[in-house]
Amino acid sequence: MGAHATHEPATAAAPGGGTPLTTEIHRVLTRVDTHAARVARDTANPDGSRTERGAGDPGAAHGAGTGGTGTDVVPAAPQSAALDALVGCFGLTPFERDVVLLTAADDLDPTTAARCAAAAGDPQRAHPTFSLALAALDDPHWSALTPVAPLRRWRIVELDDPARLTTSRLRLDERVLHFLLGSPYLDARLHGQLRRVPVPQTLTPSYDLAASSLAEGWTAGTGSDAPLVQVTGGDQRSRTEIAAAAAARSGLGLYSMSAEDVPSDPVERDRLARLWQREAILLPAALLVEVGELDRDQRAATEAFLAGAAVPVVVSSEDPPRSERSYRMRVTVPRLDDDEQLALWGEAFEDVGDLDDGELRSLVAQFQLPPHVVRSAAAAVRRLLPHEDEQDAAGLAWRAGLDEARIGMDELGRRIEPQAGWDDLVLHERQTSVLREIVAHVRQRATVHHEWGFAATLRRGLGVTAMFAGGSGTGKTLAAEVMAKELGLDLFVVDLSQVVSKYIGETEKNLRRVFDAAERGGALLLFDEADALFGKRSEVKDSHDRYANLEVSYLLMRMEAYRGLAILTTNMKQALDTAFLRRIRFVVDFPFPAEHERAEIWRRVLPPQAPVKDIDPGLLAQLTVAGGSIRNIALSGAFLAAEEGGRLQMRHMLAAARTEYLKLERSLTPTEVRGWV
Structure with a gap:
């Protein structure tokens, strides 16, 4: 047939x-x-x-x-x-x-x-x-x-x-x-299950090559092979566009359906298969089956449906599905290189304001967005530009890139829109200078890696990685927020204790989802509680220790390859294997603040408009607590004063300090509160 x-x-x-x-x-x-x-x-x-x-x-x-x-x-x-x-x-x-x-x-x-x-x-x-x-x-x-x-x-x-x-x-x-009678159409019994896929007007060169490979898979196979091809990686829209272009080059239309819609009942599944095969011949057309996370029964139903394919089918999935089925061609959505990205952004924003080459290169250096998302960002800028007084085209393009890059990230971590600046940090000049150096590495990576050619000579380990080590409340997350604001990025906090799984292979799967989503750009990744994954694991005693080493190696590998900035935080630097530390480009220690530093934190944490009476930052600095606890005490004291309807006084701070110390399972000493009341 x-x-x-x-x-x-x-x-x-x-x-x-x-x-x-x-x-x-x-x-x-x-x-x-x-x-x-x-x-x-x-x-x-x-x-x-x-x-x-x-x-x-x-x-x-x-x-x-x-x-x-x-x-x-x-x-x-x-x-x-x-x-x-x-x-x-x-x-x-x-x-x-x-x-x-x-x-x-x-x-x-x-x-x-x-x-x-x-x-x-x-x-x-x-x-x-x-x-x-x-x-x-x-x-x-x-x-x-x-x-x-x-x-x-x-x-x-x-x-x-x-x-x-x-x-x-x-x-x-x-x-x-x-x-x-010459009026072909999709059988009405397939409406709701199948959707017509339009052919993209243009494809980037690498996507175009992938589409040609898929088309060859349909036309170059033998009659005994099932006409199945596979496209993986990238996002769903990119896979679909490549498949639609491949179908068009084979003289076919393309319809798509989700593997979740394949009937589990064998009779219904056979009815669907026969009906579609007839349609594929009459139209003629190919079918794209989008495979996601499926349970065992639905996966078996999908495999049975594909087994009977006698017409062109393309299986689309983020990862190669577990299957022993033979495919005529397997294609992975290619990663666009910087030249393709630059051409893509330049074409999409050609009629949008005045974006010079340097501004376009900054966008390319930060964002790794699929072609359809770049075009969507350009469309958003076209809508906003006539009504925007504060930002120019470059600023709007950056903001649109951030908005598009956020898609898929919110469910993987806690997003913080940074507000804090360098003046909010109370650190030694030594630590502050390292933080500024990290920012320079991120901001100038396009110049150093590509214009100066370091990417060609170094090839690996080009990602900017850092570790922030210090006790709780010493300013690690605040420092990351300051850097994110300086770079114009979102801060995504990922709790590694929630990512690590006792099931072998699940930790890497969770980490991959985080990095794959973050690769679109627009995010500074902060992996909190790295101690949940790191430790002195060089001595392998059992299979779990061996696998823990693999998990750590996978995390470091993805961090080194990440286009943006990835930061790990730990409370126990001394517990980390030095072999792992050598793979981190920057290590910044956040020491417990000295008394004069605590006094400065107290001055900065109290707003100028707050009604205060006899508040003495020098006396408050006698409390041996870090910046996080200082902020908690100041806020709690303010609520106590507001509830009384008066001004914020040292007695309110004393009550709030007692509550904070109870949480820390500590007791206030007479030295810490000497001269307060």
């Missing part, structure tokens, strides 16, 4: 002024009239010497040859292109072709009912039946009506009553009738 047949609507004129299809129908109805004449003669001369079997006797068909004397034969006229396609694609015999024409006549020719009744010798049978077809048409064979023969297997012709094979009314499927 050919899967790539093409056809044109039946519009060519035939001799006598009719179309080829109507001429073919006329020929078949003439055969019915001839048989009706024989039935009439038999009825008029029941005792005549010539005896013929009636239309109701299927035995008349066996050995019928060409169906009568030479005077009964009507030469075949040229067929319509659609009828040719139907016959060729489904392998119909001449008899089966004429059955199709007879049933089409029932819908198209108003005289058919009377002619069928006359041929059957029964006014109640004013419609096509298989017994009439066996008796009246050329080269009849009983096997044409078996469930496995093309007419019923592909639901070309249907029986009103399958229990009465020879006398039941035969109907041409409506979809097939419209196909013969």
